[in-house]
Amino acid sequence: MPALPYLMLGGGPGAFIGAVHRIAAAMDQHWRLVGGSFASTSERSRETGAALGLAPERSSGTWQECLAREAKLSAEERAVAVVIVTPNHLHVPMALAALKAGFHVICDKPLGGSVAEGKELAAAIAASGRIFALTHNYTAHPLISEARALVRAGRLGAIRKVLVEYAQGWLAGSLEKTGQKQAAWRTDPAQAGASCCMGDIGTHAANLAEHVTGLPIESLAADLSTFVPGRQLDDDGSVLLRFRGGAKGALVASQIMVGCENGLRLRVYGEKAGLEWSQEEPNTLVLRHPDRPAELLRTGQGYLSADAKSGARVPPGHPEGYLEAFANIYTRVAAAIRDPKAPRDFPGIDDGLRGMAFINACVESSAKNAAWVKVG
Numbered sequence: 001m002p003a004l005p006y007l008m009l010g011g012g013p014g015a016f017i018g019a020v021h022r023i024a025a026a027m028d029q030h031w032r033l034v035g036g037s038f039a040s041t042s043e044r045s046r047e048t049g050a051a052l053g054l055a056p057e058r059s060s061g062t063w064q065e066c067l068a069r070e071a072k073l074s075a076e077e078r079a080v081a082v083v084i085v086t087p088n089h090l091h092v093p094m095a096l097a098a099l100k101a102g103f104h105v106i107c108d109k110p111l112g113g114s115v116a117e118g119k120e121l122a123a124a125i126a127a128s129g130r131i132f133a134l135t136h137n138y139t140a141h142p143l144i145s146e147a148r149a150l151v152r153a154g155r156l157g158a159i160r161k162v163l164v165e166y167a168q169g170w171l172a173g174s175l176e177k178t179g180q181k182q183a184a185w186r187t188d189p190a191q192a193g194a195s196c197c198m199g200d201i202g203t204h205a206a207n208l209a210e211h212v213t214g215l216p217i218e219s220l221a222a223d224l225s226t227f228v229p230g231r232q233l234d235d236d237g238s239v240l241l242r243f244r245g246g247a248k249g250a251l252v253a254s255q256i257m258v259g260c261e262n263g264l265r266l267r268v269y270g271e272k273a274g275l276e277w278s279q280e281e282p283n284t285l286v287l288r289h290p291d292r293p294a295e296l297l298r299t300g301q302g303y304l305s306a307d308a309k310s311g312a313r314v315p316p317g318h319p320e321g322y323l324e325a326f327a328n329i330y331t332r333v334a335a336a337i338r339d340p341k342a343p344r345d346f347p348g349i350d351d352g353l354r355g356m357a358f359i360n361a362c363v364e365s366s367a368k369n370a371a372w373v374k375v376g
């Protein structure tokens with residue numbers, strides 16, 4: 001089957017996640033990069049285009065020019081999807097324009113800058129009939145699929161307690177003042193939105209908790225902090241959670257936990273069993289029982305559910321992780337584009353809207369001295 005051609009917006013020189021998307025998209029040979037607007041200047045965009053072997057006419061100009069140019073190509077030549085990997089404030093304008101020009105969209109999280117623009121995008125997606133995927137990549141780890149399958153099958157019983165944390169330390173100092181661009185835009189409200197830490201990594205944690213348990217967070221009480229002097233947005237937060245059906249929990253997201261890397265960890269406990277998973281050790285899922293030793297479930301093993309098995313590429317014991325989880329999303333989106341009846345088993349607009357509601361609720365609650373507020 002021929003690979004699906006795509007454009008990329010963002011992912012220019014020195015960018016972080018654009019290259020991750022390109023590797024992931026290429027992993028299963030379902031996608032082929034054909035052009036893009038990779039940076040805010042045409043020169044830097046062409047620099048990336050040249051490094052990727054693209055013709056200058058497929059990598060020059062602004063993102064608006066890039067979409068207009070592509071839309072004029074014949075159906076055989078033109079891209080079918082646009083990948084958005086820019087700072088947050090550009091996600092929704094780019095996605096709206098891409099949908100209008102007839103492209104499917106794969107966008108990184110968070111959805112955008114506000115709930116209102118998220119709703120505008122949701123309406124545009126529904127009207128377009130195009131696919132919109134949001135790369136909450138952690139949901140596509142094989143053992144997260146297993147965790148979700150175990151919860152759905154009732155193996156944990158009714159869920160009572162959910163603890164999720166995302167611990168980073170990279171913003172423990174004033175990195176943004178050194179010109180480090182990932183830090184600069186994440187701490188700028190005009191580009192990041194209403195939150196730094198909760199928008200950047202808190203949304204991943206909340207999404208993972210909801211994805212595995214199948215339970216929406218109904219209300220929360222958040223205590224956000226800005227520890228680094230002069231910073232405009234939060235760099236740390238502790239949040240109490242109440243889930244639909246009565247489960248309770250806590251979410252800690254922080255970018256000032258010195259020395260921590262990407263400590264995303266989920267623990268879920270029901271009436272009958274408990275689950276523990278950590279993204280820094282993603283090939284092991286701990287299943288705890290009340291009356292016998294814990295089981296260690298491992299990526300790639302034959303005893304896993306069909307969903308978990310389909311997300312692994314190599315025999316057990318060969319580590320799979322971050323890049324492969326992204327690739328699973330790309331592969332599932334390709335299947336959905338090729339066959340409208342294929343399951344849409346990847347995160348989408350609803351996850352994006354939940355993320356925006358989560359950010360809003362955290363900011364509102366914290367401003368009210370950690371009062372309980374509804375999510376959405």
Ligand SMILES: NC(=O)c1ccc[n+]([C@@H]2O[C@H](COP(=O)([O-])OP(=O)(O)OC[C@H]3O[C@@H](n4cnc5c(N)ncnc54)[C@H](O)[C@@H]3O)[C@@H](O)[C@H]2O)c1
Nearest residue numbers: 010011012015016017037038039040085086087088108109
């Ligand atoms: N899912 C994940 O694990 C994950 C991880 C990191 C980042 N992200 C998300 O990905 C997005 C990008 O983050 P990043 O860390 O790669 O940022 P980055 O600063 O490294 O890269 C952003 C890129 O966007 C380009 N850009 C900016 N304005 C542009 C414009 N007008 N036209 C075209 N390109 C433009 C920049 O030149 C740069 O190349 C953010 O929304 C972030 O939240 C997700």
